[in-house]
Amino acid sequence: MLDLACGSGDVSLLLQKALPTAEIIGLDFSPPLLAQAKARGVRQTIEGDALQLPFPQNHFSAVTLAFGLRNFADRARGLNEIHRVLSPNGIFALLEFSPPPPPWNLFWNFYLFHLMPWVAQQVAQQGDAFRYLAKSISEFPTPPALNQELQACGLTLLSTRSMSLGLVRLTITQKR
Numbered sequence: 001m002l003d004l005a006c007g008s009g010d011v012s013l014l015l016q017k018a019l020p021t022a023e024i025i026g027l028d029f030s031p032p033l034l035a036q037a038k039a040r041g042v043r044q045t046i047e048g049d050a051l052q053l054p055f056p057q058n059h060f061s062a063v064t065l066a067f068g069l070r071n072f073a074d075r076a077r078g079l080n081e082i083h084r085v086l087s088p089n090g091i092f093a094l095l096e097f098s099p100p101p102p103p104w105n106l107f108w109n110f111y112l113f114h115l116m117p118w119v120a121q122q123v124a125q126q127g128d129a130f131r132y133l134a135k136s137i138s139e140f141p142t143p144p145a146l147n148q149e150l151q152a153c154g155l156t157l158l159s160t161r162s163m164s165l166g167l168v169r170l171t172i173t174q175k176r
């Protein structure tokens with residue numbers, strides 16, 4: 001399995017625990033985060049770009065991607081790469097922020113665009129980073145639009161589940 005944009009390895013570690021006999025590779029383009037993943041116990045890490053994966057086609061039974069697709073410079077290219085490296089009928093599991101339904105979106109937008117950057121600025125002088133986070137979350141496609149993008153890249157929707165009061169969505173697809 002490939003845990004794409006693994007960062008410091010949260011999902012890779014959960015996968016290793018849940019599937020002790022599976023071979024799991026964590027990939028990210030940030031060497032410091034990969035070093036943290038390694039130090040935390042991720043057995044296999046690879047430095048690489050999700051938009052140009054260093055693997056042959058049909059290589060993985062499953063690909064996971066948590067809170068990374070939002071940051072890809074070219075989403076379609078990333079999804080096409082995922083499709084390429086998955087084996088036929090392989091599974092792609094995506095975890096990503098999702099806008100909550102009205103009226104909760106009003107509270108969420110206030111928190112995202114005002115409260116969170118303000119607190120981040122006061123506590124750690126990180127207001128700009130959190131404004132970028134808010135922008136990337138609000139610009140991410142809605143579930144129906146995302147499903148269309150996945151379909152267009154050869155990934156068929158199997159199931160989708162809203163989590164964390166609708167703020168996060170798990171989307172499971174399969175390679176056609």
Ligand SMILES: C[S@@+](CC[C@H](N)C(=O)[O-])C[C@H]1O[C@@H](n2cnc3c(N)ncnc32)[C@H](O)[C@@H]1O
Pocket residue numbers: 004005006007008009010011027028029030033048049050051065066067068071072073
């Ligand atoms: C918010 S972190 C999520 C990390 C991890 N998946 C998690 O859930 O804890 C986003 C990660 O995506 C990585 N990333 C973004 N674009 C990437 C790309 N094109 N190739 C590889 N990694 C990428 C970043 O380096 C960062 O580690």
